[in-house]
Amino acid sequence: xxxxxxxxxxxxxxxxxxxxxxxxxxxxxxxxxxxxxxxxxxxxxxxxxxxxxxxxxxxxxxxxxxxxxxxxxxxxxxxxxxxxxxxxxxxxxxxxxxxxxxxxxxxxxxxxxxxxxxxxxxxxxxxxxxxxxxxxxxxxxxxxxxxxxxxxxxxxxxxxxxxxxxxxxxxxxxxxxxxxxxxxxxxxxxxxxxxxxxxxxxxxxxxxxxxxxxxxxxxxxxxxxxxxxxxxxxxxxxxxxxxxxxxxxxxxxxxxxxxxxxxxxxxxxxxxxxxxxxxxxxxxxxxxxxxxxxxxxxxxxxxxxxxxxxxxxxxxxxx
Amino acid sequence: xxxxxxxxxxxxxxxxxxxxxxxxxxxxxxxxxxxxxxxxxxxxxxxxxxxxxxxxxxxxxxxxxxxxxxxxxxxxxxxxxxxxxxxxxxxxxxxxxxxxxxxxxxxxxxxxxxxxxxxxxxxxxxxxxxxxxxxxxxxxxxxxxxxxxxxxxxxxxxxxxxxxxxxxxxxxxxxxxxxxxxxxxxxxxxxxxxxxxxxxxxxxxxxxxxxxxxxxxxxxxxxxxxxxxxxxxxxxxxxxxxxxxxxxxxxxxxxxxxxxxxxxxxxxxxxxxxxxxxxxxxxxxxxxxxxxxxxxxx
Numbered sequence: 001x002x003x004x005x006x007x008x009x010x011x012x013x014x015x016x017x018x019x020x021x022x023x024x025x026x027x028x029x030x031x032x033x034x035x036x037x038x039x040x041x042x043x044x045x046x047x048x049x050x051x052x053x054x055x056x057x058x059x060x061x062x063x064x065x066x067x068x069x070x071x072x073x074x075x076x077x078x079x080x081x082x083x084x085x086x087x088x089x090x091x092x093x094x095x096x097x098x099x100x101x102x103x104x105x106x107x108x109x110x111x112x113x114x115x116x117x118x119x120x121x122x123x124x125x126x127x128x129x130x131x132x133x134x135x136x137x138x139x140x141x142x143x144x145x146x147x148x149x150x151x152x153x154x155x156x157x158x159x160x161x162x163x164x165x166x167x168x169x170x171x172x173x174x175x176x177x178x179x180x181x182x183x184x185x186x187x188x189x190x191x192x193x194x195x196x197x198x199x200x201x202x203x204x205x206x207x208x209x210x211x212x213x214x215x216x217x218x219x220x221x222x223x224x225x226x227x228x229x230x231x232x233x234x235x236x237x238x239x240x241x242x243x244x245x246x247x248x249x250x251x252x253x254x255x256x257x258x259x260x261x262x263x264x265x266x267x268x269x270x271x272x273x274x275x276x277x278x279x280x281x282x283x284x285x286x287x288x289x290x291x292x293x294x295x296x297x298x299x300x301x302x303x304x305x306x307x308x309x310x311x312x313x314x315x316x317x318x319x
Numbered sequence: 320x321x322x323x324x325x326x327x328x329x330x331x332x333x334x335x336x337x338x339x340x341x342x343x344x345x346x347x348x349x350x351x352x353x354x355x356x357x358x359x360x361x362x363x364x365x366x367x368x369x370x371x372x373x374x375x376x377x378x379x380x381x382x383x384x385x386x387x388x389x390x391x392x393x394x395x396x397x398x399x400x401x402x403x404x405x406x407x408x409x410x411x412x413x414x415x416x417x418x419x420x421x422x423x424x425x426x427x428x429x430x431x432x433x434x435x436x437x438x439x440x441x442x443x444x445x446x447x448x449x450x451x452x453x454x455x456x457x458x459x460x461x462x463x464x465x466x467x468x469x470x471x472x473x474x475x476x477x478x479x480x481x482x483x484x485x486x487x488x489x490x491x492x493x494x495x496x497x498x499x500x501x502x503x504x505x506x507x508x509x510x511x512x513x514x515x516x517x518x519x520x521x522x523x524x525x526x527x528x529x530x531x532x533x534x535x536x537x538x539x540x541x542x543x544x545x546x547x548x549x550x551x552x553x554x555x556x557x558x559x560x561x562x563x564x565x566x567x568x569x570x571x572x573x574x575x576x577x578x579x580x581x582x583x584x585x586x587x588x589x590x591x592x593x594x595x596x597x598x599x600x601x602x603x604x605x606x607x608x609x610x611x612x613x614x615x616x617x
Contacts, residue, residue, distance in 0.1 A: 025429040032428060032503045036420045039413060040434065042473045043441060050446020050454050057447070067453070112343075119340050120333040128340045130603060131347050137595035138351070139532030141550045145558035145588050146350050149357075156353070159370040193347070221332065254535050258558050279449045280539055292447035300443070 057290035070286075077290035086269075094270040097251045101184045102244050108188055109195035110233065114225055116196065117203050129200075132193025144258040147186055148173065173259060176267035183255065183268075198240070202233045238316040246303030249295050271295060351592070358382045358585035362578035381579065382586030389587070391544060395552035402467050402548060403530040409472040410526045411519060417473065418481030419507045442475055448539075455540050466540035467533065467548065477522045484518035485511050520605040528595040553591045557584050 026033075052067070057077060059070040081087065112132065119125045135143075150156045151172035158168060172178045206228060214224050253272035260268040271291060279288025303318070311317035353372065357365070361377030368376045386392060425431050446454070451470070460466035488511060496510050512519070534550035541547060575583070599606075 020426065020429050022429070029428050029503070032420060032423070033430070035416045035503070036434070039417045039420075039473050040437070042413075043438060045458075046454070046470050046473070047441040047445060050450040051444060053450030053453055054447050056450065056453075115336065115340060115343075118336050121337060124337060124340060128344055130600065131344050133599070133603075134351070134596060135347060137528055137532075137599050138592045139534070139550055139595075141532070141534050141554045141558050142588050142592045145553070145584070145591070146354060148558055149354070149584065149588075150350070154369065156370065163370070189347070189350070221329075257535075258554065276448065280452065285449050285453070289447045289449040292449065296445075296447070 054289060054293055056286045057293045059286055061286040061289075063285075073286075077287045078294060080287065081291050081294070086274075089266065090269060090271050090274050093267060094249055094251055094272075096267075097180060097183060097256075097270060098248045100180060101187060101251070102248070104184055105188055105191065105195075106240070106244065108192045110199050110237065112192050113196040113199035113203055113233070114229060116200060117229065118221070118225075129193070132196070134193070135190040136194035138190070140254050140258065143186060143190060144255060147182060147259065151178075151182065173261065174263045176264045179260070179264050179268045183259065187252070187255075198236050199233045202236045203229055206232045234314070235316050238310050238314065239318055242303060242306045242310055242318050245306035246299050248302055249298055354585045354588045356585075357582060358589050360582055360585075362576065362582050365578045365581060379582075382582040383590075385575075385579070385583045386586055386590055389556065389583075391547065391552045392549070392556075392587075394545060395547050395549035398464060398546060399531060399549040402464055403527065405465075405468045406471060406530045407523065407526050409468070410474065410477065410522060413472055414474065414477045414481050414522055415507060415512050415515075415519075417478040418485055419503070419511065421478060421482040422485040438475065452539055461540060462542045462546065464541075464546055464548075467530075467536050470536075471529070474525075477525065480521065481515065481518050484515050488514050517605040520602050524595075524598060524602045524606070527598055531594050550591065553587060557587055557591075 056067055056070065058072060058074060059067075060073050060076075061067065061070045065071075084090075116125060116129060119128065152158070153169065153171045155171075157172055161168060168175065172182065210228055211224055214228060219227065249271060251270050251272060253270065253276060256268055256270060256273050257276065260273065272295070275288045275291040275295075278284045278291070307317050307319065356372050356375045359375040359378055359380070359382070360368070361375075361379040362381065364377035420428070420431070421435065423431055455461055455466045455470075458469075460469060492510055492514070493506050496506050501509065530548075532550060534548070534554050537546075537548050537551040538554075541551070
């Protein structure tokens with residue numbers, strides 16, 4: 001991003017080389033500023049005002065007193081959250097879903113990109129790629145609708161399990177242990193094609209002559225993958241890794257909200273669904289904001305740590 | 320690579336990879352195909368089917384005919400179309416203008432640098448769920464369809480994508496227009512935007528997908544059922560706990576049995592996922608170029 005935004009202007013013509021005075025700038029660019037003003041206002045209203053609103057995490061917010069008028073309470077809500085009886089459960093569930101999602105979710109797009117590169121028939125290759133991206137465009141609501149159909153007590157999964165001799169007799173979504181595999185599996189299904197695009201681009205960036213040279217030196221298919229392809233995706237992979245580490249506490253709550261029910265809270269209730277329920281159903285605004293803020297702060301710290309480790313280890317970093 | 324003659328071992332591996340990829344296609348497509356088959360099935364024959372199915376059981380369009388009778392569905396469709404109209408219009412103009420501003424060089428536009436910093440900060444820090452919700456209330460947008468349109472009008476990701484695209488357009492094209500006395504507006508709307516069609520198409524695809532698929536904001540910002548967009552209506556019908564296609568005794572009124580309900584649900588699934596799926600293959604060729612810039616945006 002930095003590269004895109006901070007490109008040095010090439011070929012600055014001589015008339016601009018003199019420093020731009022305020023008056024001259026306004027004369028030349030007033031239409032530009034006028035056009036951009038609404039966008040700036042939008043950013044301030046919809047991004048900066050909510051940032052300010054986050055201070056209710058340190059207050060006892062009451063709507064009639066307003067954000068500023070509500071009394072300060074310091075870290076009360078944070079401490080309350082740590083002392084919550086279900087705190088351990090929430091943290092465990094969040095980490096289980098995100099860590100396993102991370103472990104199983106990260107390699108698939110890479111393997112898929114390599115497979116796609118190795119398919120020898122161009123038509124087949126294009127078809128596979130087109131189809132693999134399809135799930136990305138299907139809405140969460142629809143995906144969860146399909147999951148519900150498949151997981152019903154007489155649905156596809158139960159029918160298959162029955163034929164294997166496992167009779168559960170109830171919907172899979174009412175079995176706590178089944179939630180993580182369903183959630184992670186369907187996430188991989190939806191994300192593998194889209195996620196592989198970035199790796200496909202990285203692999204595609206390698207000059208074909210490198211492969212030819214390797215072949216002359218007697219490299220086989222696996223050696224080409226190991227010594228040429230994998231190094232080519234290393235930078236992209238590192239960036240993805242840093243970003244996933246930052247998202248460890250952010251499991252896709254939209255999907256969980258659609259899929260879970262009270263019988264599987266023990267395994268499916270995560271921090272983000274809990275703060276949603278606290279905030280918008282129980283209307284504990286400050287408490288929910290505190291949990292949300294805590295989440296964000298931890299995510300930011302994790303990103304910074306991952307970033308500095310990656311910079312030290314292989315000199316690739318997000319910022 | 321193809322200069323070398325292939326040995327039998329390579330051919331076998333190639334064939335294996337081809338078969339593997341076909342197998343993967345089947346896995347990727349099957350969930351949707353399953354729903355397509357069910358939605359086209361004859362409810363009476365569906366009763367005999369279970370497990371993996373590879374074709375509709377019998378054939379009937381009853382599911383799709385019943386769609387029109389589902390309460391709130393057509394109103395939801397209309398709400399989604401309303402939101403999408405304004406979202407597309409806003410997104411296209413705002414992204415164009417914003418990206419144009421960002422693509423200027425700092426030496427020609429003095430305040431660019433400050434603005435870039437103001438905007439970049441929002442990429443890393445944001446409000447909480449609650450503070451966004453309070454904002455919508457305070458702006459008077461609560462229970463108003465504009466609560467779903469307004470917050471998304473400025474998209475950083477799209478602006479950065481467009482900015483990268485503008486920068487790839489040779490500067491000479493702009494210079495020529497400026498020589499002829501054209502100002503910022505002329506350069507943007509006469510030169511850059513017509514040339515940036517591929518990027519606009521990618522943004523169109525993103526916007527359509529986001530609006531069509533979004534439900535969560537509608538859930539938290541809207542209380543009146545008359546304003547619900549399609550996906551929120553669908554959620555209440557097929558995909559949340561206690562979802563009920565024909566809630567409040569409607570089933571009995573319409574005389575629908577269990578299997579017809581299955582067929583109807585499948586038809587709802589297909590109906591709910593169509594527009595982005597139809598649009599995507601047409602815009603795929605633009606995605607290749609535009610997406611790479613977009614996905615690297617960070």
